[in-house]
Amino acid sequence: MKKNLKYNAIWLAIAILGYVLIYALEMVGVIDQFGETTLVLIGINIILATSLNLVIGFAGQFSLGHAGFMALGAYSSALVTSVIPTVGGFLIGLLVGILVAGLVALIVGIPTLRLNGDYLAIATMGAAEIIRIILNNLKVTNGPAGLYNIPMLANWGTVYILVVITTLIIVNFVHSRNGRAVMSVREDEIAAESIGINTTKYKIIAFVLGAAIASIGGALHANYIQTINPSDFGIMESINILIIVVLGGIGSITGTFVAAFVLGLLDMVLQNFGTLRMVLYSLALILIMVFKPSGLLGTWEFSVRRLFNHKKAKGDA
Amino acid sequence: MTLLDVKALTKNFGGLTAVSNVTMHLDNNELVALIGPNGAGKTTLFNLLTGVIIPSEGTVSLQTEHGLQVLNKQKPYKIAAAGMARTFQNIRLFKDLTVEENVLIAMTDKNKEGFVESIFRLPSFYRKEAALHQQVVELLSIFKMENQLETLARNLPYGAQRRLEIVRALATKPQILFLDEPAAGMNPEETADLTRLIQQIQSEFHITVLLIEHDMSLVMNLAERIYVLEYGKLIAEGTPKEIQSNQRVINAYLGGGD
Numbered sequence: 209m210k211k212n213l214k215y216n217a218i219w220l221a222i223a224i225l226g227y228v229l230i231y232a233l234e235m236v237g238v239i240d241q242f243g244e245t246t247l248v249l250i251g252i253n254i255i256l257a258t259s260l261n262l263v264i265g266f267a268g269q270f271s272l273g274h275a276g277f278m279a280l281g282a283y284s285s286a287l288v289t290s291v292i293p294t295v296g297g298f299l300i301g302l303l304v305g306i307l308v309a310g311l312v313a314l315i316v317g318i319p320t321l322r323l324n325g326d327y328l329a330i331a332t333m334g335a336a337e338i339i340r341i342i343l344n345n346l347k348v349t350n351g352p353a354g355l356y357n358i359p360m361l362a363n364w365g366t367v368y369i370l371v372v373i374t375t376l377i378i379v380n381f382v383h384s385r386n387g388r389a390v391m392s393v394r395e396d397e398i399a400a401e402s403i404g405i406n407t408t409k410y411k412i413i414a415f416v417l418g419a420a421i422a423s424i425g426g427a428l429h430a431n432y433i434q435t436i437n438p439s440d441f442g443i444m445e446s447i448n449i450l451i452i453v454v455l456g457g458i459g460s461i462t463g464t465f466v467a468a469f470v471l472g473l474l475d476m477v478l479q480n481f482g483t484l485r486m487v488l489y490s491l492a493l494i495l496i497m498v499f500k501p502s503g504l505l506g507t508w509e510f511s512v513r514r515l516f517n518h519k520k521a522k523g524d525a
Numbered sequence: 526m527t528l529l530d531v532k533a534l535t536k537n538f539g540g541l542t543a544v545s546n547v548t549m550h551l552d553n554n555e556l557v558a559l560i561g562p563n564g565a566g567k568t569t570l571f572n573l574l575t576g577v578i579i580p581s582e583g584t585v586s587l588q589t590e591h592g593l594q595v596l597n598k599q600k601p602y603k604i605a606a607a608g609m610a611r612t613f614q615n616i617r618l619f620k621d622l623t624v625e626e627n628v629l630i631a632m633t634d635k636n637k638e639g640f641v642e643s644i645f646r647l648p649s650f651y652r653k654e655a656a657l658h659q660q661v662v663e664l665l666s667i668f669k670m671e672n673q674l675e676t677l678a679r680n681l682p683y684g685a686q687r688r689l690e691i692v693r694a695l696a697t698k699p700q701i702l703f704l705d706e707p708a709a710g711m712n713p714e715e716t717a718d719l720t721r722l723i724q725q726i727q728s729e730f731h732i733t734v735l736l737i738e739h740d741m742s743l744v745m746n747l748a749e750r751i752y753v754l755e756y757g758k759l760i761a762e763g764t765p766k767e768i769q770s771n772q773r774v775i776n777a778y779l780g781g782g783d
Contacts, residue, residue, distance in 0.1 A: 212646075212651055216646065376644075377644050380643055380644050380645075380646060381640075381643065381644060383643075384638060384643030384644075384650070385629075385633055385637070385638045385643065386640060386643065387643075388622075388626055388629055388630045388633070389630060389633050391619070391622060391626075391630075392619050392622070392630045395618075395619035395620060395621060395622060396617045396618070396619060396620075398577065398601075398613075398617060399613065399617035399618070399619065400602075400619075400630070401577075401600070401601035401602045401605065402575060402577075402601055402602075402605055402610070402611050402613075402617075402694075403605055403610065403630065403631040403633075403693060403694065403696070403697050404602050404605035404606045404631070404633065404697055405602055405630065405633060406600070406602045407602070507621070
């Protein structure tokens with residue numbers, strides 16, 4: 209019990225240290241406005257990609273519709289905060305987004321999660337398109353023009369805190385009874401059923417949780433960028449999120465963090481190359497996939513517990 | 526007392542009748558073997574009993590706390606929860622998970638920790654996890670696998686994988702354990718170990734075991750009763766002695782007769 213407390217305290221210390229580090233770098237001037245925007249976008253991508261990793265990497269369900277749930281979060285938060293432009297409004301917006309995205313994921317998930325592999329990917333892609341087209345045609349979402357002048361209620365601090373919270377939720381979920389059941393579905397559905405696991409239920413739990421967390425990413429996007437329109441949440445956005453997951457290593461949360469950083473920084477550096485930017489970006493992706501087909505980190509996971517046990521073992525020797 | 530009652534069970538795959546009009550029963554704390562030539566429908570019968578495939582006709586009913594319960598058309602996970610656990614002919618472990626996790630997952634419904642509890646890591650979460658861990662270690666130590674908690678299931682030797690699959694099935698605390706060719710691919714020494722293991726399971730867990738097996742030495746040593754299946758039909762039932770001298774069984778295996 210005491211050991212657990214120690215590990216948790218170390219994680220907390222790491223989280224606080226990261227915050228202080230970014231704050232200090234900003235004060236000193238190493239991180240300028242452009243750098244801050246890059247960091248925020250990386251943070252939002254981490255939230256989106258870790259939640260997709262929960263669905264793809266841990267539950268083994270290949271979903272290509274993550275941008276749809278992001279859109280639901282973005283529009284919910286944008287609409288709520290334009291009425292109540294306060295921090296409280298932002299929190300209400302977040303909550304509305306989570307509920308809407310979770311509910312839609314439930315409705316989409318129950319019929320589609322019966323499908324496997326490619327079929328599921330196409331079905332979820334279709335669901336995301338439906339969401340986008342509805343947003344494109346509703347009056348309240350201002351159609352294709354989208355929403356603008358959304359109050360800027362998110363800064364890098366908000367993003368940082370939410371990255372920490374959502375990662376904590378996902379990691380703690382994965383390392384629990386429910387999370388293990390979810391992983392058993394990925395490993396072998398027939399075996400899981402044979403020991404009493406309701407595979408459909410756990411697939412839906414993972415899908416709904418993933419969607420709810422993606423909506424948080426969407427809300428941050430809306431309240432930081434301040435302008436959203438339906439075309440921001442098309443299939444390309446779903447694929448961008450998927451690229452981060454695959455590049456980092458399917459089933460590795462640490463990998464998702466690394467990949468989000470690598471791609472975010474790569475994107476920033478390549479800004480100077482103008483039209484060549486997308487070519488170089490794609491080339492980098494191809495090279496990584498050729499030389500590290502299982503992703504940058506495979507299924508490797510950073511663990512404070514392991515680090516300590518390793519040190520202890522070394523100390524004994 | 527009859528624990529599992531199977532009445533006139535039939536499965537048609539298109540024009541092929543894989544299992545035809547099988548009536549059988551399993552009693553409490555009994556070790557029964559199901560034998561038959563390749564393609565006789567043994568595994569299909571297992572799949573029917575455990576709900577992996579749905580019977581065309583007939584009923585399967587299990588004696589539970591709530592009286593006799595008909596299991597037909599129930600989802601496999603419900604049948605498992607009712608007290609029927611199984612292993613598979615071609616081992617189906619959770620290969621990329623550790624030995625401990627494999628067993629823990631089978632205990633999913635035995636020690637419920639809630640969503641909120643696990644997300645916020647409340648003290649009750651650690652308490653329940655510790656209790657579960659304890660149970661897993663105890664169970665694995667019966668099978669001398671307690672030193673391999675952190676090993677990935679895919680890295681275990683073949684015999685150990687088979688054993689782990691049995692442990693995982695036992696972790697669901699079943700009333701009946703179905704073993705589908707547990708000795709397949711084992712050398713004589715491993716088979717002898719397995720024979721002892723199955724006897725041990727029966728005496729320690731007081732459960733009924735139904736066993737599909739081709740290894741006759743194992744079957745004749747272990748089984749109290751034997752059912753013989755050929756072309757989907759039951760052709761004989763009896764003690765090992767009776768089966769060994771049954772002309773229809775000999776014909777089924779060696780041909781000739783009629």
